[in-house]
Amino acid sequence: MAYCPVCKREFEAKTECPDDKVALVDELPYQTVEGDTTTWVEIATVGSEEEARMVRGFLQAEGIPSQYESLEVNMLPVNIGTMGEIRVFVDAEREADAIRLLAEREEDFEAAPSDESVMTDDGPAMIADDAETVSEDDQKS
Ligand SMILES: [Zn+2]
The missing domain is CATH 3.30.70.790 (UreE, C-terminal domain)
Structure with missing residues (x-):
């Protein structure tokens, strides 16, 4: 499971948020x-x-x-x-x-x-x- 640090959405089987174009992180810190x-x-x-x-x-x-x-x-x-x-x-x-x-x-x-x-x-x-x-x-x- 990975999360976009910008929009905070959760993705599976992705390494980059399709909307924000940023690398996903393993978990949101907050x-x-x-x-x-x-x-x-x-x-x-x-x-x-x-x-x-x-x-x-x-x-x-x-x-x-x-x-x-x-x-x-x-x-x-x-x-x-x-x-x-x-x-x-x-x-x-x-x-x-x-x-x-x-x-x-x-x-x-x-x-x-x-x-x-x-x-x-x-x-x-x-x-x-x-x-x-x-x-x-x-x-x-
Ligand atoms: Zn995003």
Whole structure:
């Protein structure tokens, strides 16, 4: 069995995709999901929704559209994998950029001492509310 890395179709007894004219690969490295206007390709699997949000926020800051599976909000019509594993998807057209940026980000993490508090926040919305309250209190005192 072989797959076209461009259109992701599966072929038997072929070495090249007849439409895309590219060599077939033995297996696709990542799952892809067809959206309405975008093909999403999996680029990472993370252990928590907080982490998925961070990765998504990071990619959005770089201008790369991304999605992640969520148990609470089904952003994509895919099955949830193993409990506790959340797959992050990016626009297939930006896959190479996203992989490179995430690799650079990992290097930054390894270079800098890890900050546990960043990983265990309750969520962006709640942080914002708390931060506002704190700053008002600071101004009064
Ligand atoms: Zn193809």
